[in-house]
Amino acid sequence: MLKGKWVVAVSGGSDSMTLLDQCVKAKMDLIAAHVNYQKRDSAWRDMKLVEDYCEQHGIPCYVKLSHYEGKGNFQAYARDFRYAFFKELVMKYECAGVLVAHQLDDVIETYLIQKERRQIPMCYGLAYETVIDGLRIVRPLLSMSKQACRDYCVMHHISYGDDESNFTDDYTRNRIRHQIVEKMSLEEKQSLAKQIQMMNEEKRQLDQTAKQAAQQAGEYLAVDDLLARTDGDNVLRQWLLLNNGGKNHSQAFIESLFQRMSKNGNWCADLPDNKRLYCDYGFLNVVDEQLTYSYTLEKFEPLDTPWFKVSAQGTSLQAVSVAENDWPLTIRSPLPGDEIVLRLGTKKLNRWFIDRKKSHKERKCWPVVVNRVGKVILVPEIGCEVAHFTNKPNVFVIK
Structure with a gap:
């Protein structure tokens, strides 16, 4: 038996009602979570039978209504919506994760969809346990068939509802379910x-x-x-x-x-x-492509970041002489048009990247040092601005 407190995802179908009842009989610490997408009249029936079961067995039941008005992929929206709800409950009530009622037929359907789409997934079919966006998900019913879940509910007098949207072939999963999986024997599955x-x-x-x-x-x-x-x-x-x-x-x-x-x-x-x-x-x-950074130094102090470090020693191409009126310094990621005036002329930073065959990853995070008026005074490995060159540099910035 799984230890700790768990959120059980309960749609009201035979699969999830089987899972919920098995968890109750195992005396697990539970929270039931139900999502009503308000897409069909029977959704209210399913919500009520989940609430009634939970009330009868003293299980906290949390319901969330969806107000979907988009025209995109509803299945993708619904999946994201419910898992965000589950994660919210897991975090709020310090649960170990969420239990979902995928069963044997779901494993077969998922595998056949993957095969039809020529996918190479992280897992063929469905994994017993996985993590999505930091949310631990466990599927205890993977060895039970859909029919076995129905039989369980009948045997234990548990009410459940059928989602009539599953009766059509409008979705790929429904088509594969009706045309292939439902025609397979249990032994074949x-x-x-x-x-x-x-x-x-x-x-x-x-x-x-x-x-x-x-x-x-x-x-x-x-x-x-x-x-x-x-x-x-x-x-x-x-x-x-x-x-x-x-x-x-x-x-x-x-x-x-x-x-x-x-x-x-x-x-x-x-x-x-x-x-x-x-x-x-x-x-x-x-x-x-969204990576940017900027650090401000009011005075000299050692600093170590993922992209550079500030030190009191280094090489000549990492050195700059900073005067009192240069502070505060800003050390930031490159900007379009950055250039630095060297003793031998002006060097555009992007041109230097190309000449030195620097990768785009390096170009994105290369440190650029500017003084308080925004003038570029040092680019490590290129050198310092001509007016800030002396034989006694006091700041070193190391890429």
Whole structure:
């Protein structure tokens, strides 16, 4: 039995009512969560039967109404809406996570959808336990079929409702359910579930090897090394997971990147959450296009940041002589048009990046030191502004 306090997601269907009743019989510490999307008349019936069951068994029940008026993907909206609600309850009542009632038929349906779309997911079918946006999700019913859940409710005299929107083939999942899964015998479902389990075990081993290669590459992945590997697509996928906030990518997207890599040259591709993948001089790097930083120093003091550090010693190309009227200094990320006047002339920062073949990741976070009037007086590795050059520098900024 799972320990701790749990939120149980209860729609009112036979699956979730089975899960709720099993948790009650196991004497678990529970909170029931129900979402009413107000998209069908029977939604109020389902809400009432969940509330009635919870009242009968003394379970706290929390209901949230949705007021969706958009024209986009309702299923995606509904998923985000309910999981945000579940997370809110988990955090408020200090729960271990949320229990959801996905069952064996859901595993089969999800796998067939993945197969139809040529997806290479994190897990084929559905995992027993996963984490979404920091929310722990557990699926205790994966070995029970849909019919077994219905039979359980009938046997234990538990009321449940059927969502009539599932009766049509309007959605991909419904079509696969009606045309394939519902025609399978229990033995066929269990056999396919075992195959899926074996595929996941094989995938886990392959992913582990690819993940090790991705970790060794760090923030920069060499294109030549990637193209030379037989598991290059998986290494790239694992590397993107590590460098792009755990976001998985479709096989079609991975294949499109390999096509671009095979043609050499520099290029970029958009990623989720305002990030971008750059291929710079034979190396891949992920850049957060929204990344900026700015630090203000009222006086000299040692400072260590993810992008630079301020020190009392360093090399000549990290040095600057700061006068009293230069303070406060600002050390920030580059801005368009940044330039610095050196002893041999004016150097545009972007031109220097190109000449030195700096990656876009480096360009995005390279430190620029400006004085109180906004004049650039130092760019580490380029040098200091001509009027701030002496043989006794007092500030060093190290990239």
